[in-house]
Amino acid sequence: MMNAATNQGQSAVPLDKFLALPDFEPAAKQVLPHPVYEYIASGAGNEITLIENERAYDRIRIWPRVLNDVRSVDTTVPLFGKMLSSPILLAPAAYQGAMHPSGELGTVRGAGRAGIPFVVSTNTTIPIEELIKEARAPLWFQLYTQNDRGYTSDLVQEVEASGCEAVCVTVDTPVLGIRTRQFRAGFQLPPGVSTPHNRRGGGAGGNIDPSLHSHLQWQDIDWLRSIVRSKLWVKGILHPDDADRAIKMGVDGIMVSNHGARNIDTIPATIDVLPAIHERVAGRVPVIVDGGIRRGTDVLKALMRGATAVMMGRPYLYALAVGGEDGVARCIELLTKELIYVLRLVGKASVKELDRSLEWPPVAS
Numbered sequence: 001m002m003n004a005a006t007n008q009g010q011s012a013v014p015l016d017k018f019l020a021l022p023d024f025e026p027a028a029k030q031v032l033p034h035p036v037y038e039y040i041a042s043g044a045g046n047e048i049t050l051i052e053n054e055r056a057y058d059r060i061r062i063w064p065r066v067l068n069d070v071r072s073v074d075t076t077v078p079l080f081g082k083m084l085s086s087p088i089l090l091a092p093a094a095y096q097g098a099m100h101p102s103g104e105l106g107t108v109r110g111a112g113r114a115g116i117p118f119v120v121s122t123n124t125t126i127p128i129e130e131l132i133k134e135a136r137a138p139l140w141f142q143l144y145t146q147n148d149r150g151y152t153s154d155l156v157q158e159v160e161a162s163g164c165e166a167v168c169v170t171v172d173t174p175v176l177g178i179r180t181r182q183f184r185a186g187f188q189l190p191p192g193v194s195t196p197h198n199r200r201g202g203g204a205g206g207n208i209d210p211s212l213h214s215h216l217q218w219q220d221i222d223w224l225r226s227i228v229r230s231k232l233w234v235k236g237i238l239h240p241d242d243a244d245r246a247i248k249m250g251v252d253g254i255m256v257s258n259h260g261a262r263n264i265d266t267i268p269a270t271i272d273v274l275p276a277i278h279e280r281v282a283g284r285v286p287v288i289v290d291g292g293i294r295r296g297t298d299v300l301k302a303l304m305r306g307a308t309a310v311m312m313g314r315p316y317l318y319a320l321a322v323g324g325e326d327g328v329a330r331c332i333e334l335l336t337k338e339l340i341y342v343l344r345l346v347g348k349a350s351v352k353e354l355d356r357s358l359e360w361p362p363v364a365s
């Protein structure tokens, strides 16, 4: 297997050998330095929720219908008056320059080839202005406010002026989670890799300093609403009351997320809290869910339970490590193809037709 460090984006790795998202992780483990692999793969605490995020999808049974016309399938999703080509986005993830030499440039190019949005982390290793030059699909910006309103306000202005179409403020990380496995592996940013939009410009070590994290309170959402001119999402909602309050404060969208189980252990899987949040949101704003999306059936289940779209995290990071831009494009292609197959197999011609009538056992309405 090719070493990730020598793989500059146009991949010599035979990506047609990768047939499903879970194939990327073992290959990435081989090419990544151990601390970087551990940084991606690990979760908080005893990793109960990390496992649960995937298992909760596995427990849901699909109840298909037959004999419908599924010769052509529509995966487009309307969002804020535009169309997304599919209900799949790339979740924000820090420090991609440690995962592949192309870093976030590989991801932005891979996402662009598939025409799907990429949410760029505040802890990107490539400046947003460079990423936007390469973007062929919408770029959204994930915001860590870093406890500094002046810095945050400038940063929001900068990313919006660059062309980011949305700001997703992460609200579930007042301090970094207790990531024993990551800490044990001693993950640090490699020399020469930095984070230009982090207040310290620092690396993973700096990020562990809680003063640099985002100790937000509700009044800060009011303030953010007043400075964000593009769409404002809150990322990290797990409770219907929090979703409701954020919507009443004027946010444009809710991201149901437990941060990929990296912050607090033994909290519920996101797919299990989604129905209650969907019910409370009641169509007022779109809802995106992430955590544990690995298969087309997972995307289907999330949409069945009321998500407008989903984000994936780890799978595309492993794909980036293995094959740079080509790896990311292959990863998105595989998930999208699976979704199209699954739609046909359950007898639905459009993602817009999905609801809980496809769930077994029947859900009381």
Ligand SMILES: Cc1cc2nc3c(=O)[nH]c(=O)nc-3n(C[C@H](O)[C@H](O)[C@H](O)COP(=O)(O)O)c2cc1C
Pocket (backbone or CB within 6 Å): 039, 040, 041, 053, 091, 092, 093, 094, 121, 122, 123, 142, 170, 235, 257, 258, 259, 260, 261, 262, 290, 291, 292, 293, 311, 312, 313, 314, 315, 317
């Ligand atoms: C390596 C890694 C880095 C991440 N960095 C960020 C980040 O900078 N900001 C953020 O809001 N979420 C971050 N996340 C969380 C993801 O946005 C997303 O919520 C999560 O990965 C989804 O779960 P999945 O990996 O099971 O698909 C990160 C996740 C991973 C795996």
